[in-house]
Amino acid sequence: MAKAESQPRLQRKLLAWLLVPLAVLLVLDTAVAYWNSLRFANLAYDRALHEIGREIALHVKLEGTQPRLELSEAAANILLLDPEDQLFYRVTAENGASLGGDADLPAPRNGKPAAPDFYGAAVRGEPVRMMVAWMPVGPDAGPPQVLVQVAETLHKRERLTWEMVANVVLPQLLLMVMATAVVWIGVSRGLEPLKRLRRAVSDRSHLDLSPIDTHDVPGEVRPLVDEVNELMARLGRTFDFQNRFVADAAHQLKTPVSGLKAQIELALRENDLQRVRHSLAQLYISADRLSRLVRQLLSLARNEPGALDSMQLQPLDLNAHALEVSMDWVPQAIKRSIDLGFEGAEHPLTINADRDRLRELINNLIDNAIRYTHPGGRVTVQASRTGDGQCRLAISDDGPRIPVAERARIFERFHRLLGTQEDGSGLGLAIVSEIATLHGARITLEEDVDGVGNTFSVFFPLRADERPV
Template sequence: MRKAEPRLQRKLLAWLLGPLLLLLVLDTAAAYWVSQRFANLAYDRALHEIAREIVLHARPGEAGRPRLEMSEATANVLLTDAQDRLFFRVDAPDGGLLGGDPSLPRARLAPGRGADPRFYEDSVRDERVRMVAAWMPINEAAGAPMVQVQVAETLNKRKRLALEMLASVVVPQLLLILLATAVVWIGVSRGLQPLQRLRHAVSDRSHLDLSPIDTHDVPGEVRPLVDEVNELMARLGKTFDFQNRFVADAAHQLKTPVSGLKAQIELALRESDPERVRHSLAQLYISADRLSRLVRQLLSLARNEPGALDTVQLQPLDLNAFALEVGMDWVPHAIKRSIDLGFEGVEHPLMIAADRDRLRELINNLVDNAIRYSPPGGRVTVRASDTGDGHARLAISDDGPSIPVEERQRIFERFHRLLGTQEDGSGLGLAIVSEIATLHEARIELEEDVDGVGNTFSVLFRLRHA
C-alpha cells in the first residue's frame, strides 16, 4: 500500500515554500538595486572631490586658453586607489585636451556656470567605469575661464559594497526561510501523526473485527470520515450477524429432514417385498417434496432480504385484478381441503407499483397459510379494496382459530411457528411476506379478531394514480 501521508506533507510545504522563495527572489532584485544606488551615492561624492582637486591645478594661459600644471607625483597621489583604477581628462571650451587620458571618452556637456556635475557609466578600453563630468571655473575670480573635467573609476569597490549590502539583506532572509521550512516540516509531521496512527489502527485489525475505530485522537477534519466508516462497519456487522444466523438456522433446519430422508432410504433398502418398497418410495417422495419446499423458502428469504443484490422491478399493476388471478390458482387446492375460497374486489382498478413475481409470492404465502391452518369446511376470503386515504388494501381472512395475541408479533420472525401446529411448514412464509412488503414500502398487519374467531392479514400499498 502506498503511504498517503508524506504526499500531503510535501504538498503543504510546496505551497508554503513556493511563494516564500518567489518573494525572496523579488526581494533580492530590489535589494540589489537599492544597494547599488547607495554604493554609488557614497563613492560619487569622492569622485567629484577628485575632479575639484584637479581643477585647482589649472592656470589661466595665453590667449585665454587655460593650462594644466600638475606634476606626475601629484597625479599619482590623486589617482591612486587600493581597489580601483582612476582616469581623468581636462578639456578646454574649444575642445582641446588640456591634460589627462585621451582614451577617456569625452563628455559633451554644454558649458555652464554652476551646473550640477553629471554621473554616469561608460567604458574605457573595454572596462566599465563610473564617470563624473562637470564644467568648472579654474578660480574664484569673476569671468575666470571654464574647463571640462572628467574623472572615471573602475567599479570594483562599488560592486563589492553593493554585494556586501545585498548579502547582509538576503542571507538572513534565506536563513529565516530555511528555519521556517524546518519548523513547518516538523509541525506537519507531528500534525499528521494521528492520521498515521489511524492508518495503523485500520491496517492492523483482523478482517473479522468490525468494531468502531476509536475517534478520540482523530483530528476534527477527518472525524466525519471516520464516523462514516464506523457507521458503515456497524451496518456491515449487522449484515454479517444476520447472514451468520441465517446460515446457522438454515443448516439446522435442513439437517433434520435430510437425516430423516437418509433413515427412510436405509429402511427402504432393507425391504424385499415390492409392495412395501413402493410404499417407502411414496413416503420418500413426500419427504423430498417437503425438503424442496424448505429450500425454495430459504432461497426466497435470501432473495428478498432488503439490500439483496437481486433488484426489485416495481411496475404499475392493478391489485384488484392481480389478487383475483392469483387467488383463482388456489381454487382446486381449496376444494381438495373442503375450504370455501372467495374473492371480493372493487369495480375499478387499484393501481400500485409492484414486482409481479414477488407480489404473487406474498399472496401465495398468505392464502396458503389461511387454507392450511383452517379446519375443513372453513371460509377463506381474498379481498382487494380502496381505503379512501390513498391506499389499496389486500386482505386475506379465514375463520379458523385466532392466533393468540402474544404470538401476533412473533409469527413474522424466521422459523417461528405456533406450538402444537399439526400442519407441515418451516415457519418461513410470514418472514418472506414481511420482507416483500418492506420492498414495496407496504405495511402488513394482523387485524384484531372478533371473539377469538378468524385471522385477517392485511397489506396496505400506496395507490399510484395513472
C-alpha cells in the same frame, strides 16, 4: 516502510504548504533587498564618481577660445587611485576633439545629457559604472564646456551591496530556520492523534468490528471516523445476517437431508417393486419440500435488511398486481376446495415497489392462507385505499385463529404454531415481513371480521401524486 511511517504523506503535504511559501517569500525578499542595496550603493558611489569628474574638469584650461587639459600623470594617479577598483576617464571638447584620457571608453549613450548621466557599461570587457556630464571650463557656469566621462569597476559596489543584503537576509534566514523547526514539531504533534488512530486500526483483528474510539480525534477527521464506524456497523450487521443464514440453513437442511437418506436406504433394501415405487413417491415429496425450503432460504437471504441497493422500485398498481397474482392461485384453491376471492379498489392504487418482491410477498400470504384453511373454507384478497395517504392489501382466511400471545412472534423465522399438521418451515411470514420492511410498509395481523380465521394486512404508502391533497 520505515520512511513512510516516520514521514506520512499528509505530514509532507502540510510541511510543503507551510514551508514552500516561506521559502518563496525569502527568495523574493532577497531579490528586493539586493535591488535596494544596489540602488543605495550606486547612489553613494555615484556622488564620488561625479566629484572625480568635477576635479578633472578643473584641470581644463583655456588657450584663447580652445580648452586644453592640464592634468599631469602624477595628479591623475592621485585622483584616480582606488585600492579596490580601477577608474578610467576621458575629456572631450564641444567640437568632439579628445582632450585626454582613456581612448577605450565607449561613446556616451546620450551625446548631450542635460544633467549628469549614470549607467552601466563595459571597458575592455569588464563591467563598469559610467558617469557622463557636460562641465564648464573655468569658474563661469557658461560656455565653453567639455564632456567629462568617468568609469569605475564595480568591486566595492558589489561588496557593499552584498553586505547590506546579508544584514537584511541573514536574520530572516535564521528566523525561517527557527520557524521550520517550530512548524515541523507543531505538525508532528498535531498529526499524533492520526498516527494513534492508524495504529489503533492496524492493530485490530479482522474480526473486531467495534467502533473506533473518537476521543481526541481532530474535528476535521471526525466525520471520516464516524463514516468508518458506520461502515463497520453495517459490515457487522451483514456478517450477523450471513452467520444467522448459514446457521439457519444448516439447521433446516439437516432434517430433510437425513430423511432423504433414510428413504433412499429403505428403497435400496426393498425387493418388492410396488414398495420401491412407494418409496420413490415419498422421495419425490421430500425432495419437493427440500426444494421449497431452499427457495425460501434463498428468498430470505435476498430480502435481508440492507438489500435495498438491489431493489428496482418503480410505479406499480397494487390493485392490478394483486389480482394477477391471485389468479395464479385459483387452480391450487380449487384443488383444495377453497373459495378464493378478490375484492379490488375502484381506482388504481399506485405505489413504488419492486415487482418481483411484491409478487413474492403476495404469494407467501396466499400460500399461507390456503395451506391453513380447511377444505370448503374461504380466502379473500382485498386491495383498498385507507384515506390517509396509504393503501391496504389484506388476505383473510378461515384457518385456525392465531392466539394474541403468538401474533408478535408469528413473523419470526422458523416459528410455527403448535398443533398444526401442515408442512412448513416457518419462513413464509418472515419473508413477508422482510419484504414489507424493504418497501417501507407496515404489516398487521387481526382476527377476520366474521370472527373466523385471520386477516393479514400490509399497509403501503401511496405515491406522492396519488395522495389526497
